[in-house]
Amino acid sequence: MTEWDLLITDVDIATMANNGTPYGLIKNGSLAISEGLIVWLGPMKDLPNKTAKETLSMPGKWLTPALIDCHTHLVFGGNRAWEFEARAKGKSYVDIANEGGGIVSTVNATRDCDINVLTDTSRARLLSLRQEGVGTIEIKSGYGLDLETEIKMLKVASNLENEGISVHKTFLGAHAIPPEYKNNSDSYIQYLCEEVLPEINNLGLIEAVDAYCEKIAFSNNQIEKLFEKAISLGLPVKLHADQLSNSNGAKLAADFNALSADHLEYTSMEGVHALAEADCVAVLLPGAFMTLRETQLPPIQELRNSGVSMAVATDCNPGTSPLCSIRLAMTLASNTFNLTPEECLAGVTREAAKALGATNTKGTLEQGKQADIAVWDINHPNELSYWLGLDQLSALYIKGKTH
Ligand code: NIG
Ligand code: FE
Numbered sequence: 001m002t003e004w005d006l007l008i009t010d011v012d013i014a015t016m017a018n019n020g021t022p023y024g025l026i027k028n029g030s031l032a033i034s035e036g037l038i039v040w041l042g043p044m045k046d047l048p049n050k051t052a053k054e055t056l057s058m059p060g061k062w063l064t065p066a067l068i069d070c071h072t073h074l075v076f077g078g079n080r081a082w083e084f085e086a087r088a089k090g091k092s093y094v095d096i097a098n099e100g101g102g103i104v105s106t107v108n109a110t111r112d113c114d115i116n117v118l119t120d121t122s123r124a125r126l127l128s129l130r131q132e133g134v135g136t137i138e139i140k141s142g143y144g145l146d147l148e149t150e151i152k153m154l155k156v157a158s159n160l161e162n163e164g165i166s167v168h169k170t171f172l173g174a175h176a177i178p179p180e181y182k183n184n185s186d187s188y189i190q191y192l193c194e195e196v197l198p199e200i201n202n203l204g205l206i207e208a209v210d211a212y213c214e215k216i217a218f219s220n221n222q223i224e225k226l227f228e229k230a231i232s233l234g235l236p237v238k239l240h241a242d243q244l245s246n247s248n249g250a251k252l253a254a255d256f257n258a259l260s261a262d263h264l265e266y267t268s269m270e271g272v273h274a275l276a277e278a279d280c281v282a283v284l285l286p287g288a289f290m291t292l293r294e295t296q297l298p299p300i301q302e303l304r305n306s307g308v309s310m311a312v313a314t315d316c317n318p319g320t321s322p323l324c325s326i327r328l329a330m331t332l333a334s335n336t337f338n339l340t341p342e343e344c345l346a347g348v349t350r351e352a353a354k355a356l357g358a359t360n361t362k363g364t365l366e367q368g369k370q371a372d373i374a375v376w377d378i379n380h381p382n383e384l385s386y387w388l389g390l391d392q393l394s395a396l397y398i399k400g401k402t403h
Helices: 081-088 095-100 103-112 115-130 147-161 185-202 220-232 249-255 269-279 284-291 300-305 325-334 341-347 348-354
Strands: 004-014 025-034 037-043 052-057 062-065 067-069 134-140 165-176 208-211 236-243 260-263 281-284 310-312 373-376 394-398
Touching: 037 062, 037 249, 067 348, 081 095, 095 394, 103 147, 103 208, 103 310, 115 134, 115 147, 134 348, 147 165, 147 185, 165 185, 165 220, 208 220, 220 249, 220 348, 236 249, 249 260, 249 269, 269 348, 281 348, 300 310, 310 325, 310 341, 325 341, 341 348
Parallel strands: 004 052, 004 062, 067 134, 134 165, 165 208, 208 236, 236 260, 260 281, 281 310
Antiparallel strands: 004 025, 025 037, 062 373, 373 394
C-alpha cells in the first residue's frame, strides 16, 4: 500500500459535515492527505497503521475547511471613497446612482484601468482574504458592461488563481445600465444575450450568470430573458435579490433553480418559501447592510425556520461593501443578523460551497474531498466569529499544499 503524502495528528477538527454533532466535531483527531485529497480522518484512536511521507503533530490547533467567499466583486478599477463620504453627509446610495455615480462610476474607472494595474489592486484584496484562511473565492464581472472590459475583468480574475486560491468566475453583465444604453435597457439585455454572454461562455471564462434585480437596475422580465439564455447555454444562475426593495427577486431566483439568491433584506415570506422549495442558498451580505446603513434586516428567522441554507460572504465591492475580511463578515453576520457562530462558520464553508455548486469537492472536511484546510490557533471555532481583527490563522492548505 502506498504511503500517505501528509498526516496531521493530535488536532481538533471542525469538519462542518452535517453529522449531527455541533461543527461536525472530531476531538483529538487526525487527517491524512494524498494527491491533494483528504484520504482519511477520524479520532486518533482509530488511526490506521499506515506511514506518511510527512507527519505533523499539531496539539492545541484546530482544523476547519478552508474558508469560501462565495460573493465578491473583487476586480474593479479605482474606488468610491468619495461616495462613502457623501453618504456620511446624508446622501443615499440610490440618489448617488441616479446622479451618475454608483456602479457606473466604477464602470468608467474599470474601462480606463490598465490590466496590470487592475491585476495588482485586485491581488492586494485577494491576499487580504487569503491571509485569513480563504481558499476559494467567487469573483463577478459587471464593471465593464461591454464585451472588451467584461473579458478583461474575467481574465484578471482567472490570473488571480496563480495566487493559490481557487476562483469561481461569474458573469454579471446585467449589473447596471451602461451609459451607451441609457434609456434603452431592453436593447442592452438583448446585446448581452446575443453577443456578450455567448462569446464569454465560448472563451470558457465563466461558471455562472448573475444579475441585479432592482428598480435602479433590471426588471424581472429582463432578467428572465437573460436567465433563459444562461440556462440554454448550460450555465447556472444566481441573483442579487430584494436588496433595496421587495421586487420578488427571491421568487425569480427560485423559479430558475438558482444556486443562490443574495442580499434578501426585503424578501417576503412567499420568497422565503420559494427559496426553501427550490433548495436555493440564501447568501447574506452583512458588509453591504452595514455600509449602506440599512435598517431592514433579512428575514433570518424565517429562512432558518424554513430550512433554507444560509451562506455568508463579503460582497467585496467599491460601493456598498469595501470589505476584504471574511472574518469580519462572519462577526457582522452574528452581531447584526443574529446568526450563531456555528451558522457563520457553516456560512463560509459548507453553505458557501453549496452556493457555488461545489459541494462534491469543497466546504467540509470529509474523505474524498479536496484537502483545502485552514489550521487555527483557537480554543474553539466559535472564536472565528467572535474576535475582531485578530490573526489566528496558523496555516492554509489548498489541495494539500501550504501557502
Ligand atoms: O452587491 N447590488 C449590486 N451590486 C453590488 C454593489 C456594487 C456597487 O455599488 O458597485 C452589491 O451590493
Ligand atoms: Fe454583490
